[in-house]
Amino acid sequence: MKEIIVVMMTMVLLDNIVLAKALGACPLIKLSASAGRSAAVGLAVTFAMIGASLLTWPIDRYWVSPFDLEYFRIFLFIPLIFLAGYLVTAVLKKAAPSYWESMGCTGHLISANCAVAGIAFINIDQGLTYFEAVYSALGAGLGFTGAMVIFAGMKYKIDNANNIPEAFRGIPAYIMALAILSMVFIGVSQAASAFIS
Amino acid sequence: MNDHKFFTKKILTENPVLVMTAGICPAVAVTESASSGLLLGCGTLLVLFLSSLPATLMKNIIPEKAVCASHMIIIAAFTAVIQMIFYSWFPQVTEEVGIFIPLIAVNCIVIESVNGFARNNPVLPTLFNGLGTGTGFLLVLILMGIIRESMGEGTLFGYSLFAGDMTLMPFAVLLPGGFFLLSLLAALNKHINRKTRQKEKNMTNNDREEEKISS
Numbered sequence: 517m518k519e520i521i522v523v524m525m526t527m528v529l530l531d532n533i534v535l536a537k538a539l540g541a542c543p544l545i546k547l548s549a550s551a552g553r554s555a556a557v558g559l560a561v562t563f564a565m566i567g568a569s570l571l572t573w574p575i576d577r578y579w580v581s582p583f584d585l586e587y588f589r590i591f592l593f594i595p596l597i598f599l600a601g602y603l604v605t606a607v608l609k610k611a612a613p614s615y616w617e618s619m620g621c622t623g624h625l626i627s628a629n630c631a632v633a634g635i636a637f638i639n640i641d642q643g644l645t646y647f648e649a650v651y652s653a654l655g656a657g658l659g660f661t662g663a664m665v666i667f668a669g670m671k672y673k674i675d676n677a678n679n680i681p682e683a684f685r686g687i688p689a690y691i692m693a694l695a696i697l698s699m700v701f702i703g704v705s706q707a708a709s710a711f712i713s
Numbered sequence: 714m715n716d717h718k719f720f721t722k723k724i725l726t727e728n729p730v731l732v733m734t735a736g737i738c739p740a741v742a743v744t745e746s747a748s749s750g751l752l753l754g755c756g757t758l759l760v761l762f763l764s765s766l767p768a769t770l771m772k773n774i775i776p777e778k779a780v781c782a783s784h785m786i787i788i789a790a791f792t793a794v795i796q797m798i799f800y801s802w803f804p805q806v807t808e809e810v811g812i813f814i815p816l817i818a819v820n821c822i823v824i825e826s827v828n829g830f831a832r833n834n835p836v837l838p839t840l841f842n843g844l845g846t847g848t849g850f851l852l853v854l855i856l857m858g859i860i861r862e863s864m865g866e867g868t869l870f871g872y873s874l875f876a877g878d879m880t881l882m883p884f885a886v887l888l889p890g891g892f893f894l895l896s897l898l899a900a901l902n903k904h905i906n907r908k909t910r911q912k913e914k915n916m917t918n919n920d921r922e923e924e925k926i927s928s
Binding site: 587588593598632689 | 731732734735736737738739741742785786788789790792796811812815816818819820821887888889890891893895896903904
């Protein structure tokens with residue numbers, strides 16, 4: 517139990533997938549709008565991450581690793597990760613159409629997302645057990661959701677500011693905000709890791 | 714034929730990273746050294762170019778419902794091939810780049826141009842578009858890699874630039890430094906695009922006035 521909590525909190529606070537590893541910065545900038553919508557997208561991405569970890573881990577343990585098929589890993593994993601994202605979007609469309617519409621995004625930003633694929637490969641690289649992998653995916657998803665909700669607030673402020681230089685309006689200002697957020701986050705996580713150890 | 718326009722406009726006016734905000738993740742995470750930026754840029758360019766060819770050739774054969782899945786399989790196959798080639802030719806740099814080589818397959822740039830462009834367009838524009846998008850991405854990665862490595866580590870492609878262990882700005886190799894530099898590049902690109910657009914507008918206005926006078 518303790519290991520699981522440690523793995524999860526590490527993924528949320530120390531190794532935040534967006535702010536400490538820069539995975540999934542594109543959907544963060546493109547999709548975050550209001551705080552509610554960002555949380556919706558973040559939760560969908562979380563489910564896609566859990567699904568991807570659930571699908572890829574057994575394939576790696578029982579097929580790729582025993583037979584030394586490492587060179588085959590990408591070809592097996594990418595369709596599985598895509599399938600996980602596709603299932604999440606299909607279930608969302610059927611089960612909660614209003615929720616899906618409120619997200620207002622095309623499906624491929626969830627199914628083909630660097631963060632979703634990245635967490636599947638990171639879990640395998642770190643040699644986690646099955647439950648640890650699932651909880652690490654859950655933690656990464658929660659970290660992504662948190663970053664997205666924070667960034668939605670920053671984006672609102674930037675959109676309504678009227679003293680930004682002409683060249684920096686729009687995308688450059690968003691990336692600059694992400695830089696400052698990431699700087700703050702790295703500082704906090706360094707302090708937290710010093711406090712824990 | 715104006716097919717080469719698809720190539721040239723992707724480099725500055727519609728740069729995939731700086732204007733379309735696709736592929737920010739690898740552009741920031743990998744460019745700590747110029748050589749890994751160069752490697753990942755070349756890998757993305759190759760995957761993009763190679764996978765848009767079958768995607769555009771088979772666009773009439775693949776049924777509408779299976780388009781996304783079949784494109785994913787094509788891209789994954791080419792990414793696997795590229796990874797094998799890079800591992801055998803440049804093992805050390807590939808090890809440095811790490812998980813970002815497999816992540817070429819889910820890169821927004823590759824997916825958007827294969828899934829969005831190749832399925833609706835004939836062969837020649839698709840090839841130019843793939844080449845242009847990949848080159849635009851590659852140029853951004855090399856530029857960022859050179860700036861970040863020379864400022865943060867004091868080296869360039871592994872060779873040291875200054876005497877001793879001097880570094881100008883260690884902040885540049887950290888993740889926030891990468892975001893910061895990318896933001897500055899995007900602002901610069903936006904500025905240049907605006908200037909050229911203004912110049913073109915002035916030119917056309919002048920032409921019109923001349924036409925009026927002559928008529």
